[in-house]
Amino acid sequence: PSAIYLKDYQVPPYLIDKTELTFDLDEATTVVTSRLHMRRNPESTQQNAPLVLDGGEDVKLIGVAVGDCALPAEAYRVNEDKLVIDSTPDAFVLTCETLIEPQNNTSLEGLYRSSSMFCTQCEAEGFRHITYYLDRPDVMSVFTTTIIADETRYPVMLSNGNEVERGKTEEGKTVVVWHDPFPKPAYLFALVAGDLAVKEDVFLTQSQREVALKIFTESHNIDKVDYAMEALKRSMRWDEETYGREYDLDIFMIVAVDDFNMGAMENKGLNIFNSSCLLASPKTTTDDNFLRVEAIVAHEYFHNWSGNRVTCRDWFQLSLKEGFTVFRDQSFSADMHSDTVKRVEDVSFLKTAQFAEDAGPMAHPVRPASFIEISNFYTLTVYEKGSEIVRMIHTLLGEEKFRAGSDLYFERHDGQAVTCDDFVAAMEDASSIDLTQFRDWYSQAGTPIVTVTDSYDESTKTYQLTMTQETLPTPGQDSKVALHIPVRMGLLSQEGDLLPSSLDGTVSDEHVLHLTDFEQTMTFENVSSRPVPSLLRGFSAPVKLRYEYSAQDLLLLMSSDADGFNRWSAAQQLAVNELTQLINQAIQGQALSVDSTLVDGFRALLNDGSLDPAMVALILALPSQAYLSELANPIYPAAIKQARQHLKKQLANTLSEEFERTYHEHNMAVDYQATAEQIAHRSLKNTALSYWVETGTEAAIAALTKQYETADNMTDQFSALSIAVHGQLSNAGDLLASFYQQWQNEPLVVNKWLALSAGQEQDNALQHVQSLMAHPAFDLKNPNKVRSVLGGFGQNVSGFHNADGSGYRFLADQIILLNKRNPQIASRLCTPLTRWKKLEPTLSALMKAELERILAEDLSKDVYEVITKSLN
Ligand code: DPP
Ligand code: ZN
DSSP: OOOEEGGGOOOOSEEEEEEEEEEEOOSSOEEEEEEEEEEEOTTOSOTTOOEEEEOOTTOEEEEEEETTEEOOGGGEEEETTEEEESOOOSEEEEEEEEEEOGGGOOSOOEEEEETTEEEEEOTTTTGGGTSOBOOSTTOOEEEEEEEEEOTTTOOEEEESSEEEEEEEOTTSOEEEEEEEEEEEOGGGOOEEEEOOEEEEEEEEOTTOOEEEEEEEEOGGGGGGOHHHHHHHHHHHHHHHHHHOOOOOSSEEEEEEESOOSSSEEOOTTEEEEEGGGTOOOTTTOOHHHHHHHHHHHHHHHHTTTBTTTBEESSGGGHHHHHHHHHHHHHHHHHHHSOHHHHHHHHHHHIIIIIHHHHTSTTOOOSSOSEESOGGGGOOHIIIIIHHHHHHHHHHHHOHHHHHHHHHHHHHHHTTOEEOHHHHHHHHHHHHTOOOTGGGHHHHOOSOOEEEEEEEEETTTTEEEEEEEEEOOOBTTBOSOOOOOEEEEEEEEOTTSOBOOEEETTEEESEEEEEEOSSEEEEEEBOOOSOOEEEOSGGGOSSOEEEOOOOHHHHHHHHHHOSOHHHHHHHHHHHHHHHHHHHHHHHHTTOOOOOOSHHHHHHHHHHHOTTSOHHHHHHHHSOOOHHHHHHHOSSBOHHHHHHHHHHHHHHHHHHTHHHHHHHHHHTOOOOOOOOOHHHHHHHHHHHHHHHHHGGGOOHHHHHHHHHHHHHOSSHHHHHHHHHHHHHTTOTTHHHHHHHHHHHHTTOHHHHHHHHHHHHTOOOTTHHHHHHHHHTSTTOOTTOHHHHHHHHHHHHTOHHHHTOTTSHHHHHHHHHHHHHHHHOHHHHHHHTGGGGGGGGBOHHHHHHHHHHHHHHHTSOOOHHHHHHHHHHHO
16 A cells, blocks of 8 residues: 655546436445536646546446447456546546445445445545545535435435435335535535434524424434434524524434444535434433534534535645534534533543644644545544644634634635635635744644743843743654744732733733744743743643643642633642652552642642532543553553552542532432533532542442432443442442343443443453453444444553553454454554553563554555554
């Protein structure tokens, strides 16, 4: 397999104005007939180029015609996955008949079967597994889709746009025709056929048009779509109010399917969702999952403008739509719930997972310069760091100019396939703010390290901050430029009061500093006393901040900073400092001893009744094993686990009364709702419980058991279960068994059970995971189940990081097994193995050996790219 490069981009030599597709759906084979209204692209420099259409090895060509003439065999060639026609008129209709086998499609790209239905997934390059086409996002076409099927088995037949015709064939099959008036690339094509139930609603747009809303599921799930429907209506309203974007078709449909590689897909007018990202009910869905459903419904809906009306020129520009749309969905969730809580959750995820990616062998710029397989670039960097870039533009421009920029972007590029540069240019043109240097964020990989030192001069009342930036080399990028980094900050007095200061003549409590050089000094005037700086408020840039805060400084920021995000951030830093010491003690085999600062901070927090319980819960949650691993070099997984457990127990024993009281105070009998307020109380209650049971007292265990048995919602029931499992309580096994008994007929709940069971730390963890894969609840064809078991196992320190390497070998075996069946999933499973260079030497060598063993197999492009880059 070889790489393709952004620098080689050329406009398509042909265009397809209209695409007419006919699907004769059948379980054994489906016949696809396409009529493509094509012409040479006047903008192409390759006016004599042959017509080269993309296809797949799974597409069997039956016949091809140009105009009315069937092409003789010598007039075309099928080369591996391309159909090449050497000579064509300037404008013509190309007719292709192809045969595909959806029931044998295990990759879940193109047209495939999920339970009893037919469905599609075409992003990024799935359409070529349906028929030969110019499968690239800058070829936009108006689609008309005819579906022919047996109506008794497939009463619901859907595609993009509006249903325009319905009839019967001579053999009595049903024919339904859909027409989508908006030109779109093939990756936004969708088709669904099945025996589905529907929930209907109506949305009245700001210009008073009625839009029919329909959510389809298999009939046993239709009682779980009310929340998604309400979330959809909130999203539609929010996009009108916040971005002035109105929906454009008369109908908007969502379909839930069980077997899906991604979370969901924004196909024009017909979103297809992984059922785990759509279905929700209080009894079966946790608070986190409710919020996730809302965020993903919003995300896919927002793509209608940021992605569909304005799409990507090529796949190197993926972040154009994904980074911007993640920013939009994050802002939406923040508006629906709590701004600070949402920011803390998003940043914590970024710092844990995206920073790790950016420091590993797969590190790449937000706009990659090359790839072997585009599916490997649906990454945290493209999505989450891409969103941070848009957020920085928002910070640099301010609310109003940012809106002017987005208005200009949508107006200027409606109906076009464009680039990240076009997005930045619109922001620049609408605001007159120069973003020349800022653009380097798109092309430079790696996380900048910003180091800050300071000094205060009592006699002149001046305060100086010196900031440096450094980005370490990443694969293929040895030297790095200085980026434009916005640092939002303020100063606090030693008493915790706001300390206004003057910077370049502006007096304020808060400033945005522009770090644009490798080293820069900022001088603040009229600073009345020696300050404590609150830096990078709201995490104003995706960087690693280094400043030598004393423990006292951190306690002060934690209790007094005006910025809620930085209060959390200070507490995290305090906990990281404490844990780092403990981890070092554990590595050296010393006795672990906990310092009192964090304990004092937590005590104050638990005794302050005025705080948002959600924030208290976030602060009390110790930095995760994954985040501590990202910070460590090298990583000693067992030492990290031991340190966390030790600290948790110490905090629990010292503050047991506080945790017990907090548990009871927030344990309220209410009718379940997924509102920010209720979620906040449940999250603090369950966090308190997780500490309280660490004391091992009978009262705590009894409270947990009672909560498990009497909970009327999944959040409380599953929290109790997880605490029992992760706290290694003696009743954990019984509770797990009873949980499965109770929920065995609810696949999404069973998936949670699989993940938790696979993550259970125990001596024979590996055998246990192997037995889960043999369990009737497991299914290798279902990506959610694979992710649950193998994802859960990846968190299992004693199992996965077993000193004999058996955990790594097991994961490698599963990757080899899935490599051909479902390359996308197999490639995702490689992630934990890509970290081998950072592990302590013994584990590192064992992991590397497994990568080499995988490489010896006949690999899909997806797995090949990740493994070779990891071994480089
Ligand atoms: N459906 C995926 C997403 O929305 C890919 N576009 O991110
Ligand atoms: Zn997206």
